[in-house]
Amino acid sequence: YEFNSAIVRQPSTSVVNGLRTDDRGGPTYEGVKAEHDAYIAAMRNAGVEVTVLPALESFPDSIFVEDPALVFTGGAILLRPGTPSRVNETAEIAPTLREMFETVLELPAPGQADGGDIMYTPKGVLIGLSARTDKMGAEALVSCIEKLGGKAQVAETPKGVLHFKTASSLLDNRTVISTAALADAAVFEGFRKIVVPQGEEPAANVLRVNDVVFASAHYPRTLEMLDREGYKVVPLKTAEIEKIDAGLSCMSLRW
Numbered sequence: 001y002e003f004n005s006a007i008v009r010q011p012s013t014s015v016v017n018g019l020r021t022d023d024r025g026g027p028t029y030e031g032v033k034a035e036h037d038a039y040i041a042a043m044r045n046a047g048v049e050v051t052v053l054p055a056l057e058s059f060p061d062s063i064f065v066e067d068p069a070l071v072f073t074g075g076a077i078l079l080r081p082g083t084p085s086r087v088n089e090t091a092e093i094a095p096t097l098r099e100m101f102e103t104v105l106e107l108p109a110p111g112q113a114d115g116g117d118i119m120y121t122p123k124g125v126l127i128g129l130s131a132r133t134d135k136m137g138a139e140a141l142v143s144c145i146e147k148l149g150g151k152a153q154v155a156e157t158p159k160g161v162l163h164f165k166t167a168s169s170l171l172d173n174r175t176v177i178s179t180a181a182l183a184d185a186a187v188f189e190g191f192r193k194i195v196v197p198q199g200e201e202p203a204a205n206v207l208r209v210n211d212v213v214f215a216s217a218h219y220p221r222t223l224e225m226l227d228r229e230g231y232k233v234v235p236l237k238t239a240e241i242e243k244i245d246a247g248l249s250c251m252s253l254r255w
């Protein structure tokens, strides 16, 4: 969670048509843009140099740059997002990554994996299986990560959430925050666990950036809990992006 650099992408006006599993009404472009602007400002405040890529009108979900790629200080991996409308987002971000990283690997077909299912931890990378990340994708990704000198293991994602990190996040080198459904997961054995209160499940997607934790401003019990645990919390609005199943980690690639 110590990052010097990040990539984000401006939302397109088509973001109002972003994918969602449960239609609670679409977000407004202005609302998403305001949340995104505040996110970029918070990243910069946390000491991160942010590269802002231009909006892509033909890809409503392309603001969520975390999904088509995976980055490490030593290289990047181009992923194969697990939903048709997002597959070609990889080709859109590839030139930027090839410019910024010397080593860029590609997840081989036909496996699929979304970055939202991937969590970096000091014990290695965790890859959650989900509707977007299949076994073939996860296993091929383990090999790619090993080629970059890392290690990885595959985990299950609880039913009913989009991504592994919709329900869990790394808070520090020994602590994860998660929903109750994921708290007992074998892959989190050995970690200290903070469980979000019932009714605040979306709050499990936080983003630790250097000294601070970005957390959704809409879940007061979780904010209080993080504060009590001694984390420096930066509350950020997520009401609009949540309408299209997104949280705080999705909006950047960090290294």
Ligand code: CIR
Pocket (backbone or CB within 6 Å): 018, 019, 020, 061, 064, 066, 067, 086, 115, 116, 117, 162, 163, 166, 244, 245, 246, 247, 249, 250
């Ligand atoms: C999607 O369904 O792909 C987008 N509407 C939300 C993606 C959220 N990404 C993430 O959590 N990494």
